[in-house]
Amino acid sequence: MNQSDIIAASSAILRKAKNLGAHLSGFAAVDDLRTAGAFTFAPKMPGAGQGVGTRESDMELNPGEVNWPDHARSILVIAVEHPREKPEMDWWFGRISPPGNKILVNIVNELCEWIPNTFEIKPFHFPYHVEKGGIYLKDAAAMAGLGCIGRNNMLVTPEFGPRVRLRAMALDIAVPSTGPTGFNPCSQCGDICRNACPQNAFGKTMYTARKYGQTVLPARDGTYARPTCNQQMEKNIALAKEESGQGFDKPVKIIKYCRVCEQSCPVGK
Numbered sequence: 001m002n003q004s005d006i007i008a009a010s011s012a013i014l015r016k017a018k019n020l021g022a023h024l025s026g027f028a029a030v031d032d033l034r035t036a037g038a039f040t041f042a043p044k045m046p047g048a049g050q051g052v053g054t055r056e057s058d059m060e061l062n063p064g065e066v067n068w069p070d071h072a073r074s075i076l077v078i079a080v081e082h083p084r085e086k087p088e089m090d091w092w093f094g095r096i097s098p099p100g101n102k103i104l105v106n107i108v109n110e111l112c113e114w115i116p117n118t119f120e121i122k123p124f125h126f127p128y129h130v131e132k133g134g135i136y137l138k139d140a141a142a143m144a145g146l147g148c149i150g151r152n153n154m155l156v157t158p159e160f161g162p163r164v165r166l167r168a169m170a171l172d173i174a175v176p177s178t179g180p181t182g183f184n185p186c187s188q189c190g191d192i193c194r195n196a197c198p199q200n201a202f203g204k205t206m207y208t209a210r211k212y213g214q215t216v217l218p219a220r221d222g223t224y225a226r227p228t229c230n231q232q233m234e235k236n237i238a239l240a241k242e243e244s245g246q247g248f249d250k251p252v253k254i255i256k257y258c259r260v261c262e263q264s265c266p267v268g269k
């Protein structure tokens with residue numbers, strides 16, 4: 001494909017993503033992501049590959065390491081809003097992943113079918129878990145211009161604050177990046193998110209530039225304590241109660257993970 005075909009295809013892909021239900025979408029270059037914060041930090045992080053939200057790797061990956069498909073040149077990242085008034089979008093029904101995640105999976109599945117039928121482009125749908133071949137979605141989204149990494153360590157978007165969930169696919173062509181942008185709302189609110197954390201997970205410096213050889217650190221300044229946050233997630237699992245859920249013929253355990261750092265963020269209200 002020549003450059004003008006690539007530009008036309010990339011605009012058409014963003015339009016299609018929107019038509020399929022993505023609230024935000026953008027492109028990042030794989031070469032830029034290889035050196036982005038989470039990609040370089042995670043393999044050095046104590047406890048990488050452990051805790052809630054991680055799986056056993058069947059890909060011979062070291063903890064925290066990402067497997068890039070050989071043909072991947074660009075990433076398309078999509079975001080779907082998880083509004084406050086629809087908390088059930090984020091709930092786990094037994095072992096069944098949240099309804100909001102299914103929306104994201106369906107959009108990317110449809111794009112993976114439509115793109116090669118429409119253009120000479122080979123797509124690849126990244127799984128969610130890094131251990132299973134996924135990528136670090138917040139950094140990908142920040143590099144694609146969807147928002148910035150906030151002081152709550154989440155992707156914060158101008159439109160919805162951090163109340164979005166993410167999914168990504170790879171393309172085998174080099175599409176111009178749509179980010180990063182200079183969006184930076186976090187100097188203005190006095191750390192509402194950090195002060196609201198029920199576990200005080202932002203209470204002390206966990207990671208320093210000196211020790212880890214990089215200045216881009218969790219929650220920007222190395223204060224996000226992942227093991228402490230993980231304790232809250234374990235607590236949420238332990239507190240899950242059997243409830244009746246739509247589409248379930250008998251009561252099912254519903255896990256409602258903590259979202260305080262997300263819900264308290266004033267951006268995008």
Ligand code: B12
Nearest residue numbers: 037038041136137149153154155165166216217218219257
């Ligand atoms: C493992 C995991 C967890 C673990 C550990 C979290 C963590 N951040 O490490 C636990 C279970 C504790 C957890 C908790 C939560 N998670 Co979680 N989690 C993941 C998962 C699977 C991988 C994250 C990871 O390991 N990152 C690696 C570490 C090293 O990176 P990091 O902590 O983010 O730190 C890096 C960035 O801050 C970056 N950075 C800092 N500044 C800048 C600046 C720029 C420009 C760039 C590019 C990067 C950058 O550099 C740091 C490294 O040095 C992702 C899905 C995915 N595939 O990405 C979801 C994901 C991050 N989680 C998500 C959510 C929603 C949550 C929770 C709110 C719980 C919930 N209700 O789901 C909390 C929020 C915790 C928090 N404040 O960070 C969403 C975030 C959406 C968003 N708007 O950001 C994701 C993307 C999943 C999704 N469905 O969309 N999670």
